[in-house]
Amino acid sequence: MPVRDTFGLVPPWAEVGLYVLFAPFAVVFVVGLWRRLSWAGLRRIVTHSSGGIAAAIGRFGRFGLLQRRVAQRPRGWPHLGIFLGFLVLLAATTIVAIDWDITRPLGFRVLIGQRYLFFESFADAFGVVFVVGLLAALIWRLVRLRSTGPDQRRIQYQFLVLICGLLYLGLTGFVLEALRFIIHPVTWAGWSFVGVRLASLLSSAGVGPIAQTTYEALWWTHAFVAFSLIASLPYTTFLHSVAAPLNLMAQPGRPQKELSTPFDLRQLMETGEFDVKVGATSLSDLDSGLRFALQACTNCGRCDEVCPAMAMGTALSPRRLVQALRARLLAGLTSEDVLARNVVKHADLWACTTCAACVEACPVFIRPVDYIIPFRRQLVAGQQIDKRQTEFLANLSRSSNAYGLPAEQRNQLAAELRSAAGSSDE
Ligand code: SF4
Ligand code: SF4
Structure with missing residues (x-):
């Protein structure tokens, strides 16, 4: 019967060791996130959200999950791939943890039989989406770095480190899966369509004798990089992955083009x-x-x-x-x-x-x-x-235009400007 053997290829102490290693990273993450979000009065934002909770969830779905504005342009597609891949792989890791640490001791397995096989295929498919999105984003960022001004360098480097960290997680995830099949071959390996092909590639490259050592080393570095990224989230540009969805949900109920007023x-x-x-x-x-x-x-x-x-x-x-x-x-x-x-x-x-x-x-x-x-x-x-700005404001308040012209002359000026622009285009 196909079943997920989560800690099967690492020493027995590694399970406890993993959680001990995670603890300080989790503390850094929670403290940092709390400080960031409480600064801005998160509770007030949520309670002032436009249209209530249903509208907030709708905005999150359309513009957060489906990334409607991001995906409007071709250069937004890698981000969509990274985002969806990340969400699915995060959910998959959570399911693995629940299966092993919560339901297994209770005598029930989530990742068993046909369910487990579908899970493996699904995770592999979104792993590919994730890695391809990251590779495209990495190339785009590297190309853009050459034309980046000094004021943007720091944030661009942060993005590059973030992309490389996530790419490491994606690629080592596949290599760990492949090594698992080399060390412990199973008849259902074909459901992990990426892992099984990588396993045959690695086997033909002669990795077999060092598969177990490599697996353990990669397993720990994979965990370390994942924990480091989690801990760095509140302190780096990675923060947008939490702040952006929250901001979408917390939109004030004001038409896009309406300007803010200082008082009612x-x-x-x-x-x-x-x-x-x-x-x-x-x-x-x-x-x-x-x-x-x-x-x-x-x-x-x-x-x-x-x-x-x-x-x-x-x-x-x-x-x-x-x-x-x-x-x-x-x-x-x-x-x-x-x-x-x-x-x-x-x-x-x-x-x-x-x-x-x-x-x-x-x-x-x-x-x-x-x-x-x-x-x-x-x-x-x-x-x-200065005097010019005073005139500008007086014109705006008197005639609703920066030149202080009456409406008929303004239309005439606009027509003259259009025809002047047309003749210069010719
Ligand atoms: S405000 Fe920031 S996130 Fe929004 S369009 Fe400008 S650079 Fe992009
Ligand atoms: S002119 Fe002002 S309002 Fe218009 S796009 Fe630029 S910053 Fe925004």
Whole structure:
């Protein structure tokens, strides 16, 4: 009868040794994750989530599990493969642990008979998806590294280490499976269609005599790398794997193009409480949901690609702005005056057209424009604006356009600009 023999090829003490080894890594992981998530007031985010729990789960399914925005472009497909492969393999490892440590002592096996054989094939299939996705991502990152500016190098290296770590887990997982078949041949090995082929390759390469030693060495390094990645999650860019799904679920109920407002006038009139803060100078002045969302940023650059201010050659980069604030948040500098310290540059704030294209592009529902408006309001409230910017604001409030033109002249100007653009194209 086919059955999973989880610790069958390692010494008897290895089972306890594995959990002893895991304990410190688990502590580092739990402490780090708690600190990160509690900083941003996770409970408040969940309770303020748009549309209730059903809508939150729906957003998680569409944009988290199915990665709808990520997979819109060909370069998003490797990420989809990695994500789905990772989820399935994580679930498979959990089932193996439950089968061995919980149900087996109770006299019931989950991984036995036909169930176990399907499990093996399923895990092999998603293992292939995982490894192929990682290889594609590794190539893309290495190519991109050459054109990466100094400000992005650190995060790119973190991604490369993460990809290499996951790739090591994927590949050693297959090699361990193959070595298992070499050491202990079974008639049902064909269900593990990758492992069995790799076993025959390794056997013909003469690995047989050292299969047991190799198996034990790989088994421990596989566990060590897996535990290291788990422990590093709250401290590295890997954090996005937890923060991004949570951010998708915690979306505020506001249309994508609607800008944030500093106060609700009706509420102020009702309460008579007019002592409100209009702008922001530090991260602690921002809403807790906005602070939390920073942690979900993957530095993908989709916001930069659609930003008209960036296309016009201004210094504004929504990605760089979000990343700069994220770095401040992770360093615990939530009270730092980011305007005075030039973390958020005045010129960048004025370059933004508030078009919200970045909001529509972000795959994890971050709203870069919401980090611009509160700081820009602060500049206005603190009168840190020059004559040109004063005119710009006066025009906007008077005529709803930056030039202060009446509606009919604005249409005429737009027509003239269109025809000028058309003739220059010719
Ligand atoms: S809202 Fe501002 S930052 Fe976002 S795309 Fe438009 S101009 Fe760029
Ligand atoms: S804000 Fe969103 S789109 Fe921009 S880099 Fe971060 S994850 Fe990507």
